[in-house]
Amino acid sequence: MKRFEADVVVVGSGLAGLAAALELAPLRVHLVTRGVLGADGATAWAQGGIAAAVGPGDSPAAHARDTLAAGDGWSEPRAVEALTAAGPAAIAWLQARGVDFDRDGAGDLALGREAAHGRARIVHARDRTGAEVARALSARVREVAHVRVFERARALRLASDGAAIAGVHTVARGGVRTHVAPCVVLATGGCGQLFRHTTNPAEATGDGLALALEAGVRLRDLELVQFHPTALAAGRDPMPLLSEALRGHGARVVDRGGCRFLALAHPDAELAPRDVVARAVARQMRAGGQAFLDLRPLARELGERFPAAAAACADAGLDPARDLVPIAPAAHYHMGGIATDLAGRSSLPGLWACGEVAATGVHGANRLASNSLLEAVVFARRAAADIRARGGRGGDPGLAPARPAPASRPQRAAVARLRDVMWEEVGLLRQGDGLRAALREIDQSLRVLPPGPARDRARVSRALAAAALDRVHSRGAHVRLDEVVKGSVACAC
Ligand SMILES: Cc1cc2nc3c(=O)[nH]c(=O)nc-3n(C[C@H](O)[C@H](O)[C@H](O)COP(=O)(O)OP(=O)(O)OC[C@H]3O[C@@H](n4cnc5c(N)ncnc54)[C@H](O)[C@@H]3O)c2cc1C
Structure with a gap:
């Protein structure tokens, strides 16, 4: 029998993977990621922010009500309660690790409002929240002694005998290696790249789901994919996102003639739930029309408050103070995934999953905006606590690596x-x-x-x-x- 070289292999270095790796101390962690720490996965691209009931008059119960309503009756109430109750502590945890969120004039956390949230509860770092989170946590991961980082390494297969986990087979720079460990945490993010039009980065190819399928792990709700209504339609792949928060700040969705056609689809018009807006935009386009975001009402503050949106417009040669900005829906977030319990445990002993690759039941049939970063940090911490409580014990090692086929x-x-x-x-x-x-x-x-x-x-x-x-x-x-x-x-x- 091989000796375990690590207690836990964490696959993925988005928010879920970084948070899990940090929280697993003092266990020995191998953190394996396709890209480079800090710039990797959807986390680094997240704009709007993180939802948490931290504002005056807000409560986890109110946050839970909004989350359940968005989930269209499909959310697991216990998972939603676990998520929203842990929101304020998750924000404090991130701040304690160096994440610098925006503050208002009184020095309190500045809170944004997004569609289908009953109140302003989005903690943010301008519209580069994900990049700020990734920066701070990556720096922390590089400092700690219990984590070894393996960058530009792609997990290909779980090493498993069908009964328990024995590690992960990866390929890096043409060579295959097995990280032998009794516990594996999959934090591989989403699968938007399965679709022609997506806001997701190149790494979001659903690898974690493929690994789980191969190992016979239980998946759930795979059909539940959220399409974002306002991706910038300027011929880029992936498509730059124009955040929901823009609509919260007065941006309007219009047709070429300036008609706000969303008002016909929902009484809340621009602040209607994301899926309603996405379908209205899709129908507008199927009917041969075009859809645009009119950013002129907030053009003055755009560069300061929404630098990512301003940069995306500039890259596309658009002047938001003058031009209507063409938009289209794009695959954005996967509610389905590896079925997990509230401790992130999958159906295979020794395998945990957290972040977008996991399906905790929190999002139901429709994710509430800015709940995914919260889910990533809350459930990564829960999974790490569960593994720590078991002393890092999972399955037995001993399987041979699979050989990858080069892409032709x-x-x-x-x-x-x-x-x-x-x-x-x-x-x-x-x-x-x-x-x-x-x-x-x-x-x-x-x-x-x-x-x-x-x-x-x-x-x-x-x-x-x-x-x-x-x-x-x-x-x-x-x-x-x-x-x-x-x-x-x-x-x-
Ligand atoms: C443009 C954009 C804006 C968004 N804005 C917001 C927002 O404002 N608020 C919010 O809550 N959510 C937002 N989301 C969603 C949110 O960013 C993601 O759901 C969240 O970041 C997922 O975190 P994660 O750690 O699960 O995965 P990711 O951050 O996607 O990280 C996945 C990691 O897994 C690695 N990986 C994948 N496959 C393999 C493999 N085979 N081997 C090794 N490593 C692998 C990747 O390289 C990456 O490091 C946004 C998403 C996008 C695309």
């Missing part, structure tokens, strides 16, 4: 096609025929793709499309145009 040109073409199919048939507005056609095409790819990252993507895409086909009723972000209503098929358009 035909595989890149297959990936591009898969992204198109996922966008067209498994995107915002779904129907049975389209989902079945998507499954046929994905199955064809699976027949020819050799083992490796492209095949892994196809497998995750298949699981997501199959889950969307199974769920015949619309719920939250999952919309079936052919929804079965009282035994008949009705168009929900």
Whole structure:
């Protein structure tokens, strides 16, 4: 039997991975990540901020009510309570590790307001909150002695005998290595890159889901994908995000003629829930129209309060003081994922998951804005506490590494096609025929793709499309145009 070289392997260095790694002290941690600490994953791109009931008159119970309402009856109340109750302590934990949030004139935390939140409760660092969080926690991880960092290393397979975890097989600079450990924490983020249009970074290919599928780990709610309504439609891949907070500050969604068409879709218009706004924008575009964000009402403060949005407009050659900014929906956040309990435990002994790759039940069928960073830090800390309480004991090591297949040109073409199919048939507005056609095409790819990252993507895409086909009723972000209503098929358009 091999000796364990670490107590825990953490895969991913977004907020969930960084928080878990820090909180696992004094256990010996290998932190394996595809990119480079501080600039890696969706965390570094997060703009709006982190929701927490820290303001006067606010309470975790009020935050929980808003979260449950957004989740469309699909959230787990216990998970929501655990999340919202831990919000204030999570913000304090981040501050204690050097995260510098914006403050108001009185020196208190400055709080933003976002759609579907009953009050201002978004803690932020201008519109670069994620970058600030990643900066501070990465610096801390580099200082501590219990974490060894392995950058530009991609986890390929879980080492597992089917009964318990033995570590992770990774590839870095062409070489395969196994990190042998009894506990593994998957914090690999989302899967937006499965879709043609996404706000997610290149690393968000659903690798954690592929690893879990391969190991027979239980997944849930895979069909629940949130599409952001206001990605900047200027031909970039991934698409730059124009944060929800812009609408909270007075930005308007309009058609080419300046008509605020959202007012027809929902009484709250620009502050309607994200999925309502996304579908209204998608329908506007399907009907041959265009959609724009009118940033002129806040053009003066844009550079100061929303530097990321200002920079994205400038990169696209747009002047927000003068031009309407073209927008389109894009795959943004995955509510589904590896099924976990409130301690982050998966169905496989020795495997924990946290952050966007996990499905704790917090978000239900629709995530409330700015709850995901909170979830990442709260449930990473819970998972780390659970592992510590077990003394870092998990499974037995001893499995041989799998050999990765190098990506070839035909595989890149297959990936591009898969992204198109996922966008067209498994995107915002779904129907049975389209989902079945998507499954046929994905199955064809699976027949020819050799083992490796492209095949892994196809497998995750298949699981997501199959889950969307199974769920015949619309719920939250999952919309079936052919929804079965009282035994008949009705168009929900
Ligand atoms: C543009 C944008 C803006 C957002 N704004 C907000 C916001 O304001 N508030 C909010 O709450 N949420 C926001 N979100 C969502 C939020 O950023 C994410 O849900 C959250 O950061 C996820 O954190 P994570 O640690 O789970 O994953 P990530 O931060 O995505 O990190 C995943 C990590 O896993 C690594 N990884 C992936 N696969 C592998 C592999 N095979 N091997 C090794 N490493 C791997 C990646 O390299 C990365 O380090 C935003 C998302 C985007 C895309």
